[in-house]
Amino acid sequence: MDNVRKGDVRVPVETGSACIDGAKIYFETAGSGSPFVFVHGGLADCRMWDDQFVFFAAHFRVIRYDARGFGRSDIPSGPFYPSKDLKALLDLVRLNKVYIIGQSMGGGIAIDFALEYPDRVEGLILVGPSVHGFSYSEAFLQKGLELFTTAQERGAEEGVRLLFKEPYWLYTLPPTEKVSLRSRMKEMATHFFQVFRWDPGWILPVRPLAVERLSEISTPTLIVAAERDHPENRKTAEMLLKEIKGAKKAEIPGVGHMMNMEEPEKFNKTVLHFLHNLGR
Numbered sequence: 001m002d003n004v005r006k007g008d009v010r011v012p013v014e015t016g017s018a019c020i021d022g023a024k025i026y027f028e029t030a031g032s033g034s035p036f037v038f039v040h041g042g043l044a045d046c047r048m049w050d051d052q053f054v055f056f057a058a059h060f061r062v063i064r065y066d067a068r069g070f071g072r073s074d075i076p077s078g079p080f081y082p083s084k085d086l087k088a089l090l091d092l093v094r095l096n097k098v099y100i101i102g103q104s105m106g107g108g109i110a111i112d113f114a115l116e117y118p119d120r121v122e123g124l125i126l127v128g129p130s131v132h133g134f135s136y137s138e139a140f141l142q143k144g145l146e147l148f149t150t151a152q153e154r155g156a157e158e159g160v161r162l163l164f165k166e167p168y169w170l171y172t173l174p175p176t177e178k179v180s181l182r183s184r185m186k187e188m189a190t191h192f193f194q195v196f197r198w199d200p201g202w203i204l205p206v207r208p209l210a211v212e213r214l215s216e217i218s219t220p221t222l223i224v225a226a227e228r229d230h231p232e233n234r235k236t237a238e239m240l241l242k243e244i245k246g247a248k249k250a251e252i253p254g255v256g257h258m259m260n261m262e263e264p265e266k267f268n269k270t271v272l273h274f275l276h277n278l279g280r
Contacts (some may be wrong), residue, residue, distance in 0.1 A: 011057045018065075020088045021080065026072035027065035027089060031057030034122070035095040038064040039086065041104030041128075041258075043163070043172070044188045045071030048103070051264035052271075059272070060099070065089060067109070071188075075195055079202045083112035090120070099275065101125040103260065104233075108132055112206045115213050123278050124221040125271055126240060128233050128257050133209030140232045143168055148196070156193035163189055171230045172257040181261050214243035221247040222274040224267070226259040233257060248274065 011030045018025045038049040046064040066073040102110030107129020114121045151159025174181035225237040241249045250270045255262040
C-alpha cells in the first residue's frame with residue numbers, strides 16, 4: 001500500500017500490474033464508491049491526474065493507469081486497441097459500469113470505449129479530447145510529426161527542448177511561472193520520448209471510426225474546453241458538442257491544453273458539478 005499526497009491530504013493507494021495480451025499495464029486505485037477511471041493524454045502518463053486522483057478519491061473509487069507504451073507500462077510489440085486494453089483492465093479489477101474521464105489522446109480512447117462498450121459507461125467527461133477520424137489540418141498534424149521525429153532521431157532531450165522552447169507548443173504547457181507544474185510536465189515528456197520507440201501506427205482505433213458514430217453515444221457527456229487551447233482542439237470540442245446528443249460543455253478560462261494541471265480547483269469543481277447533476 002502506497003500513498004499519494006497533495007498538500008495536507010494523503011490518500012492510501014493500491015498499485016498493480018495487469019497482464020493484457022502479453023503486456024504489463026501499470027495501474028493505481030484508491031477511495032471507495034462508484035468507480036471513476038482516468039485516462040491520460042499523450043506526452044504524459046497517469047501522473048498528470050495527481051490533483052484529480054486525490055480529490056475524487058474522497059467521492060469515488062478512482063483508478064488511473066499508464067496506457068500501453070507510456071509511463072510504467074510495457075512498450076507494445078505490435079498493433080493493439082487502447083479501448084480493449086481499458087476493458088481488459090476494468091474486467092481484471094472487477095469494475096463493471098464506470099464514470100470515465102479522458103484528456104486529449106485519453107479522450108479519444110474514452111470515446112472509442114463508450115462506442116464499443118456503451119453499457120459499461122455511466123458518464124463521459126472529455127477534456128480537450130482527440131477524436132479518431134476527425135479531419136485535423138495538415139499543419140497541425142505536421143507539427144506533431146516534427147516533434148516526434150525530432151525525439152526519435154535526435155534523442156529525448158532534444159524532443160523536450162523543442163517542446164519547451166518553440167512558441168507553437170505554448171498551448172500545451174503550463175505557464176512559465178508555474179515552475180513545479182512545468183517540471184512535472186518535463187519529467188513526463190522526457191520519459192515519454194525515451195520509451196516511444198515504437199510505431200504510432202500500432203495504436204488502433206475502433207471501426208467504423210468514432211467521428212462517424214458520435215450520434216450513437218447516449219451516455220451523459222461533458223466536454224471541457226480550455227480558453228487558450230489550440231484552435232484545432234477547440235474546434236474538435238465544438239464538433240463533439242454538436243454531434244453527441246445532450247452533451248454539455250464547460251470552459252476553463254485562462255488555461256491551455258493541460259487544464260486539469262494548470263487550474264485543478266476550478267477543473268475539479270467543474271467536473272464534480274457535472275457528476276452531482278447526474279445524481280452522484
